[in-house]
Amino acid sequence: MSKERIKIAEELYDIMPAEYQDLVKRATYGNEQRGWKDIGNAKELIEEHSLCAGCPESMAFRYILASLPNPEDTVMVGSTGCTSLVFPHVAVHNIHSLFGNQNAIASGLKRALSVRFPDRVKDVVVLAGDGATVDIGLDMTLQAWFRQEKFTTICFDNELYANTGGQESGLMQKGFVAKMAPVGKSFEKVRLPEIARESGCHYVVNCTVSKPNLVEKVIKNAINVAREIGPTYLQMYTPCILEIGKNSMEGLQEMRDSEKPSERFAYKEFVSEPAKELLAEMAAKEKERKAEAKRQLASQTVAVG
Amino acid sequence: MATQASFIGQKNKKDQVYTDPWKMMFEAERTPSFFTGSEVIKEAVRRASCDMMVAYPITPQSEAAALCGELFAEGYIGDYFRGESEFAVMSQCAGAAFGGARVFTTTAGPGTMRAMENFPMWAGARLPIQMIVTCRGINSPLSIQPDTLEIAYLMNTGMLVWHAETAQDFYDWILMGYMVSEEPDVHLPLALCCDGFFVTHTKDMVDLTPTEMCLPPYDPYRSPVPCMDMECPPVRMMRDPFVMKSNYISYATHASWQQEVWAAVERSRKHTIRWMNGLIETENTDADVIVVASGTAVSQSREAIALLEDEGVKVGLVKVKTLRPWPGEEIREATKNAKHIIIPEFNVTGWMAREVSATIPNNERVHAGPHVCGGMTMPPEIIAAEIKTLLGMKVPAMAGRG
Numbered sequence: 069m070s071k072e073r074i075k076i077a078e079e080l081y082d083i084m085p086a087e088y089q090d091l092v093k094r095a096t097y098g099n100e101q102r103g104w105k106d107i108g109n110a111k112e113l114i115e116e117h118s119l120c121a122g123c124p125e126s127m128a129f130r131y132i133l134a135s136l137p138n139p140e141d142t143v144m145v146g147s148t149g150c151t152s153l154v155f156p157h158v159a160v161h162n163i164h165s166l167f168g169n170q171n172a173i174a175s176g177l178k179r180a181l182s183v184r185f186p187d188r189v190k191d192v193v194v195l196a197g198d199g200a201t202v203d204i205g206l207d208m209t210l211q212a213w214f215r216q217e218k219f220t221t222i223c224f225d226n227e228l229y230a231n232t233g234g235q236e237s238g239l240m241q242k243g244f245v246a247k248m249a250p251v252g253k254s255f256e257k258v259r260l261p262e263i264a265r266e267s268g269c270h271y272v273v274n275c276t277v278s279k280p281n282l283v284e285k286v287i288k289n290a291i292n293v294a295r296e297i298g299p300t301y302l303q304m305y306t307p308c309i310l311e312i313g314k315n316s317m318e319g320l321q322e323m324r325d326s327e328k329p330s331e332r333f334a335y336k337e338f339v340s341e342p343a344k345e346l347l348a349e350m351a352a353k354e355k356e357r358k359a360e361a362k363r364q365l366a367s368q369t370v371a372v373g
Numbered sequence: 374m375a376t377q378a379s380f381i382g383q384k385n386k387k388d389q390v391y392t393d394p395w396k397m398m399f400e401a402e403r404t405p406s407f408f409t410g411s412e413v414i415k416e417a418v419r420r421a422s423c424d425m426m427v428a429y430p431i432t433p434q435s436e437a438a439a440l441c442g443e444l445f446a447e448g449y450i451g452d453y454f455r456g457e458s459e460f461a462v463m464s465q466c467a468g469a470a471f472g473g474a475r476v477f478t479t480t481a482g483p484g485t486m487r488a489m490e491n492f493p494m495w496a497g498a499r500l501p502i503q504m505i506v507t508c509r510g511i512n513s514p515l516s517i518q519p520d521t522l523e524i525a526y527l528m529n530t531g532m533l534v535w536h537a538e539t540a541q542d543f544y545d546w547i548l549m550g551y552m553v554s555e556e557p558d559v560h561l562p563l564a565l566c567c568d569g570f571f572v573t574h575t576k577d578m579v580d581l582t583p584t585e586m587c588l589p590p591y592d593p594y595r596s597p598v599p600c601m602d603m604e605c606p607p608v609r610m611m612r613d614p615f616v617m618k619s620n621y622i623s624y625a626t627h628a629s630w631q632q633e634v635w636a637a638v639e640r641s642r643k644h645t646i647r648w649m650n651g652l653i654e655t656e657n658t659d660a661d662v663i664v665v666a667s668g669t670a671v672s673q674s675r676e677a678i679a680l681l682e683d684e685g686v687k688v689g690l691v692k693v694k695t696l697r698p699w700p701g702e703e704i705r706e707a708t709k710n711a712k713h714i715i716i717p718e719f720n721v722t723g724w725m726a727r728e729v730s731a732t733i734p735n736n737e738r739v740h741a742g743p744h745v746c747g748g749m750t751m752p753p754e755i756i757a758a759e760i761k762t763l764l765g766m767k768v769p770a771m772a773g774r775g
Contacts, residue, residue, distance in 0.1 A: 073603075073604070073605075073606065074606045074607070140603060141603050142603065143472070143601050143602065143603055145468070158607075159607045160603065160607050161599070161601040161602065161603050161607050162601070163468070163471050163601050165464065165467055165468075165471075165491075165494050165498065166464065166490055166491065166494055169460070169461065169464035169467075169491075172456070172460075172461040172462075172464035172465045172468065173464050173465070173467055173468035173471070174468060175465050175468060176425065176427065176464070176465035176466060176467060176468025176469035176470075176471075176472070176474075176476075177468035177469065177471055177472040177601065178468075178472075179425060179452045179454075179468075179469060179474075180424060180425055180451075180452075180468065180469035180470075180471075180472030180473060180474035180476075181472045181473075181602060182452070183424050183425065183451035183452050183474060184424065184472065184473055184474065184602070185602075190602065190603070207457060207458065207461065208457065208461050208464070211456075211457040211461065215454070
């Protein structure tokens with residue numbers, strides 16, 4: 069697969085929007101080596117976004133879309149919230165249907181794609197906020213994991229309902245004063261990464277999106293494990309700077325502060341035994357690919373010399 | 374985009390031949406079979422080339438849903454699983470339909486209500502899912518008995534809503550339903566309703582099409598909206614998501630799409646008329662008294678009409694087959710000479726009487742009732758008594774009515 073599928077008929081080329089022409093010429097569909105370093109060099113799969121200036125969620129979106137291993141055959145599922153303002157600008161098929169049902173949609177979708185394309189890889193990736201994942205949609209989040217549905221669930225954890233104006237959520241820290249928690253949240257942040265592990269996820273990571281290379285690594289791991297083995301879960305801190313009183317420039321620092329070893333977004337990872345084997349196998353293949361590339365480069369150099 | 378060749382004449386993995394649906398439904402030899410309504414659902418689905426079914430237990434549809442599981446085990450359905458609630462099930466159905474699958478599910482009463490948020494979404498997303506609704510009580514205290522109140526809620530979702538009278542209707546309409554709802558100018562979900570227990574749990578003679586024939590597979594690229602499978606270009610849907618905008622363009626977009634969904638409901642008429650020989654069926658519409666009914670109320674009315682005929686009272690009948698699209702014009706025409714229009718219903722609010730009253734001129738002719746609900750049966754005698762009372766005839770007191 070390559071950019072073939074989005075190619076424009078010659079006769080119609082000039083009437084297509086510039087951003088679509090750009091997508092055909094400079095996007096990285098079909099490039100197996102695509103990653104966050106393409107940002108700035110290639111056409112991104114996100115055109116614009118209507119999030120607040122400096123919103124860490126917009127960074128997360130860009131890194132994730134740059135890191136999808138197979139965007140030409142990936143369908144994303146969103147939910148209601150700030151993410152649903154971004155998806156209409158994204159150049160992979162994506163579904164918004166209701167609030168909180170994203171893992172149910174993804175279950176049906178992944179199975180339908182498996183029935184229709186038994187010999188092809190079609191990745192399904194859920195990306196939703198913490199209200200959708202942990203509160204209103206928790207039932208469907210967990211049940212998809214119990215059933216070992218083969219897709220990745222990404223939760224953008226901003227620890228509150230941002231899009232509706234900053235209400236308490238299950239992933240909010242205890243004691244935080246917010247709308248609907250007027251005297252402070254009375255219970256602890258829900259420990260979904262641990263619940264994910266116990267519910268059958270094969271790859272679970274809790275992190276921030278401060279480091280693009282880390283985001284690329286965990287996205288690729290999560291999608292590859294989901295494709296081959298079973299459900300995977302990524303919980304990523306994307307603070308709502310607006311609701312925690314930060315300025316546009318302060319999102320990155322907020323994430324760095326929150327990922328220190330003693331903090332709630334210190335990097336945590338769980339990998340099941342079958343997932344470890346798969347990732348080791350893939351790492352060995354990647355090493356071999358790089359070694360082969362080096363050998364070829366060396367032989368070319370010799371030939372030229 | 375993947376091209377899909379014509380499948381007619383080819384065989385599926387169960388050795389069934391993909392058959393021209395018209396030939397299959399109207400020309401192929403039928404075999405009379407004695408089945409429960411639930412078994413009839415299974416037999417229709419066996420021939421429907423479904424890619425996916427999602428099931429959940431709720432009386433009285435549990436048996437049909439489980440029988441479809443047997444079909445999956447035999448290899449007739451692409452995939453099948455039990456969801457965790459009706460809300461989730463209907464979302465799982467949506468996910469599968471977004472991904473280009475032909476989808477089947479069943480539900481009933483409280484399940485329909487729990488899943489309700491999904492239905493306008495299905496219609497708005499133009500997903501031609503077929504959902505069997507085996508109607509049952511939705512009231513508290515808990516009831517599992519037949520009652521058609523849930524249909525009133527479905528009628529405003531943008532789905533096609535049909536109401537089967539018999540198991541034979543059910544069998545034919547499941548198969549015809551896919552043909553209508555998958556038309557590109559329709560492409561809407563279908564709620565195919567029946568009265569729980571009365572149709573699902575009773576045995577009836579049903580003429581089945583040959584087992585070795587099945588519908589051609591669904592072609593998701595004959596849809597008015599893109600299939601979410603990355604087989605066609607991922608268009609940028611909009612520059613400014615309308616959800617957040619309070620401006621005229623946003624309102625106009627939402628408004629025009631809702632209008633389009635309802636226009637698609639209306640466009641289903643021509644296909645439905647072709648397949649089902651009209652949205653209504655009529656008998657003796659020259660009579661002064663006409664019964665208008667849907668579902669099992671039609672069967673009971675037929676019996677009542679026979680009772681009255683014995684007494685020399687001629688009564689006509691309008692069987693309403695589709696509630697959405699609503700056959701307003703047909704009902705207007707069929708009842709134009711009637712002095713009294715009787716509307717018996719299996720629910721407490723009388724939604725059918727309201728619909729008819731809103732449709733016809735001189736609607737003081739409409740008599741809403743008799744109504745039974747909460748699982749009560751509707752003996753033909755009470756319909757006959759209602760009609761006689763209306764005509765000023767003497768009615769013997771019936772047991773239980775004082």
